[in-house]
Amino acid sequence: MTDEPVTRGFVGRRRPAQSDRLPPGQYDTGRLWPVLSAEPTPAVDRDRWELTVDGAVLESHTWDWAALRALPHSTTTVDIHCVTTWSRFDTPFTGVSVETLLDVCGVATGATHVVAHSRTGYTTNLPLDDVRADRAWVVWDADGSPLTPEHGGPVRLLVPHLYFWKSAKWLTRLELLDHDEPGFWERGGYHDRGDPWREQRYQGDP
Numbered sequence: 001m002t003d004e005p006v007t008r009g010f011v012g013r014r015r016p017a018q019s020d021r022l023p024p025g026q027y028d029t030g031r032l033w034p035v036l037s038a039e040p041t042p043a044v045d046r047d048r049w050e051l052t053v054d055g056a057v058l059e060s061h062t063w064d065w066a067a068l069r070a071l072p073h074s075t076t077t078v079d080i081h082c083v084t085t086w087s088r089f090d091t092p093f094t095g096v097s098v099e100t101l102l103d104v105c106g107v108a109t110g111a112t113h114v115v116a117h118s119r120t121g122y123t124t125n126l127p128l129d130d131v132r133a134d135r136a137w138v139v140w141d142a143d144g145s146p147l148t149p150e151h152g153g154p155v156r157l158l159v160p161h162l163y164f165w166k167s168a169k170w171l172t173r174l175e176l177l178d179h180d181e182p183g184f185w186e187r188g189g190y191h192d193r194g195d196p197w198r199e200q201r202y203q204g205d206p
């Protein structure tokens with residue numbers, strides 16, 4: 001007879017070990033959510049806020065707060081990864097899939113990239129494929145509450161599969177392009193795409 005420990009009854013939902021969820025070089029910040037902003041937090045009044053999708057689209061479109069909220073939306077729970085090495089697991093965000101906005105505008109033939117613009121002038125570029133197929137969201141709630149101004153409220157971009165600098169806060173415009181155009185951090189030496197699983201932090205990283 002051996003003295004194996006025996007677990008009876010409920011074993012719990014199997015989930016991957018934490019390390020399987022932590023990209024290389026990252027640490028788990030727990031419930032802490034650091035604020036990372038290159039600019040002072042702007043006061044964005046949601047009743048005077050608009051989001052425009054334009055550029056390489058069939059028809060530009062602008063949504064105000066009410067119109068955005070009237071679109072089909074949902075809550076998605078994701079892990080976020082900042083290039084400064086913190087990751088935060090299981091953050092629920094509520095908003096509209098970018099694909100829903102693109103459906104309204106129609107993507108022009110030849111569109112390859114998108115630049116997200118913030119009210120402050122901050123920009124970040126993404127391959128169009130990275131914001132399609134429900135991989136990117138325009139969100140207004142996080143952790144079950146309205147996004148605070150510090151975290152990009154009233155509305156920010158959310159692209160959880162890339163480093164969090166791609167998730168522009170105080171979002172006002174998604175500009176589709178037929179070429180790539182580096183944004184604020186990308187011009188400053190950060191990686192053009194920023195996949196945390198490939199550790200694409202800086203230009204020259206694979």
Ligand SMILES: Nc1nc2c(c(=O)[nH]1)N[C@H]1C(S)=C(S)[C@@H](COP(=O)(O)O)O[C@H]1N2
Binds near residue numbers: 168170
């Ligand atoms: N407008 C704007 N958006 C931004 C940034 C910024 O400086 N300005 N910082 C980016 C970076 S580097 C990160 S890690 C996240 C930080 O979001 P948080 O402050 O909600 O954690 O926002 C991204 N979006």
Ligand SMILES: [Mo]
Binds near residue numbers: 036082083084164165
């Ligand atoms: Mo970041």
